[in-house]
Amino acid sequence: MTTPFEFAEHNAKRFQTELHDLLRIKSISTDTNYAPDCQRAAEWLADHFQAIGLKAEVIPTSRHPLVYAEWTGADADATTVLVYGHYDVQPASQDEGWDSDPFEPVEHDGKIYARGSTDDKGQVFAHIKAVESLLQTEGKLPVNIKFLIEGEEESGSENIIKFVAEHADKLRAEVCVISDTSMSSKEQPVIVYALRGIVAFELHVYGPAHDLHSGMYGGSIHNPAQALAEMIAALHAEDGKVSIPGFYDDVREISAQEREAIAKSPYDNVQWAADTGATLPWGEPDYSIRERMGARPTLEINGMASGYWGNGLKAIIPSHAWAKITCRLVADQKPDRIAELFTKYITDITPPTVRSELKVLSSGTSATQVNIEAPVMQAAIRAYVRGWGAEPLFRREGGSIPIVSDFQTKLGLPIVMMGFGLNSDNLHGPNEHFHIDMLHKGIKTSIAFLQEIARVSS
């Protein structure tokens, strides 16, 4: 008889081809022009769930739909696992430096290149194929399973947050599994136990009523591009600390024990330089590079523009300058408190020669921290040993998954963040990719996890 692992191996090629179909759908959630593509991706997933034997539905929301699928044929006292993922992706266009069309998957050097390959379509797909492998070989699953796949992870997760708050019953489970994080190397799996939160802003600076001739008025007008620069420069101190008064007040300090564990991580400045291509590390000097990347809050300029930046020159004093800014938060920092402090600080540092406005773009997400000692974490360790062939490390992750803090607080679920990707997969950048063997090891690890978690509860 074929085992689930063998089934997954025999069907590896087909799994890849199916994933390509999903990757071709331009489900960019941050740009409303792609709303029909998000709908298409949701329908594709629902159809796929049904095809492999789950009950599935596309749940409309005020923006991009959710996909819900379940299989509840396990024994009455069986554990229920909730799997979360997202089908939406970051914007991408080939002229940003992609070697190929970001929405036409290409396989070479053992990788699948496409927007969403690692974040997060490829990783969700590993769990779907794990369920298929179990159902096809054993006719049933050792646990009940529920999938909740959203389409707004890259743009605030507003609707899934509402849905989770209103449908706690439907989502009742004993553990939540999320694969939207990274491992430290192909051979070394990682379980993430902390995520940073996020709150996003747009800072606008207005000067003259319209663009002015820089010859006629230059020297008599505070240039908004310059004023914006002066204000942004005032957001960090020279040592890289955020200058907003009160910004660090609620930060949960890293325990001595955890600092020790982090210090043992093989990640160092050399690896950092190779991954980023930057010349020198930067940031708070009293924290290691690893700590800066996950355990400390940040304020980051994601985009900035003013005046004319096309071909040639345009001799103007721009009337308006703006920046897109996000803060990453750590445990115990509250997004609305940070928004309040930032707003006040911007008011304080705005010179009288310009007007400013700080828009808060979403209600934000708090950081998450999960207990490493929980039994589900132990099951996850065994799953990695069997599925990946290595014991996982525990690590903090600097990114944010808006819904995770809600799964923890509103549904009361322990969260297991089993990432199957790498930080160097260029998620959010050009040439995003997913290692093909990591897809297949991910499928096996997911199979093993469902089996191990069943044993924990029984």
Added chain:
Amino acid sequence: MTDAHRYAAQNYEHFKNNWLELLRIPSVSTDPAFAADLRRAAEWLVEKMKAIGLTAEAIDMPEGRHPMILGSWDGAGPDAKTVLIYSHYDVQPAVIEDGWKSDPFEPVEQDDFIYARGATDSKIHVISQLSAIESLLKTNTCPVNLRILFEGEEESGGETIGAFITQHPERVKADVAVISDGGIVAPDQPSLCYGLRGIVTFEMHLEGPKRDLHSGHWGGSVHNPAQALTEIISQLHDSEGQVNVPGFYDQVRSLDNAEREVMKGNLPWLQSEYQDVTAAPAPWGESDYTLHEKVGARPTLEVNGISSGYTGPGFKTVLPSRALAKISCRLVPDQDPRVIIQSVTEYIRQITPRTMRISFENIDYGRPALLLDRNTPAMRAAAEGYTHGWGKEPIYERAGGSVPIAYDLKDVCDNVVIMGFSYRGGGAHGPNEHARLSMFRQGIDAAIAFIHTFAKQ
């Protein structure tokens, strides 16, 4: 009233229609995509010039730059003086999304106003000067020989025309060069510009990480190039609005009391217009200088554009790999463009954090500033021209803009005067640029009167 003035009055509608026709051609010289429109504008002008009795040709410029139009008329005879008229037919970029109320290349006439890109900068001058010449030639009353020079790349650096003038001085040599560009201080107050600031421009590129990074994974450990750019820009001025670059003011010629007195003349207009046009929340700049001195007699460093990271709708949690700023400096006598570029870029290199790689691109040394003697016969004829057109004597002004050609023509022609017929509130370079029909008319009259007066001096 002279015959020429009478002719002008009778043909006003025809002149206006010429102006509207030229405004419909989007002769944007800063963007190569408009090259064909520049050529169309040049051919249109050559036709018009020939029709009124001038010889005219569009001269192709090297390296695919836009054609220059050269015209002449020698009917006044070898003993008569020669007057050169310069203006430019190219315009700044404009798209309706920049905040235009109507298509920038479909002129809209409303009361006394014409709204269109180039209405004020500088097609009003091209057409009013041609109208004045037509009036003089058609009435056989032109007392001077004529040279016409219409440039097609004033808004994009104007480098090749300088080279042409240096190589062919005989084709543009004249007793006076009239630079017809820029504006007077108010619709009912003519002003005679005797100073122009120079300009240099460059781009500053910062590079941090080799590619855009996920701001969650890497944020806190990588110096963000957008942030680094703001750190650099914020150090380029001190809190008083002075440029912070060492040596920046070393070559600046200081203002004497007599000139400061003359410059007070147009302060009332400048100040009232400043508030109307800019609507800026509060004034800014060097507190030891009047508004006229700040914009006319003091150098600047201006950020014309910045760009980094994601600028589309919504947000993208990216840590950008690079950041760009376009910067220009306006220069005053006796600042040397090379010295300024050298000191500014050197200073920026010094303050660039070690986490960044920096490069300077598209460095354009532009032109130095220009200061003209206020008491030459040509300048007096210009004053007389304005007095005729507006019924009011002009005040004297140092304009803040840069007209590179003035510098080149000063080497070839005995005198240079600057006669603008538009006004500073015309929104040059911005959205809803406009000009006044009444001033178009007054400009034609002033241009005719200037030629009559200059011929007699």
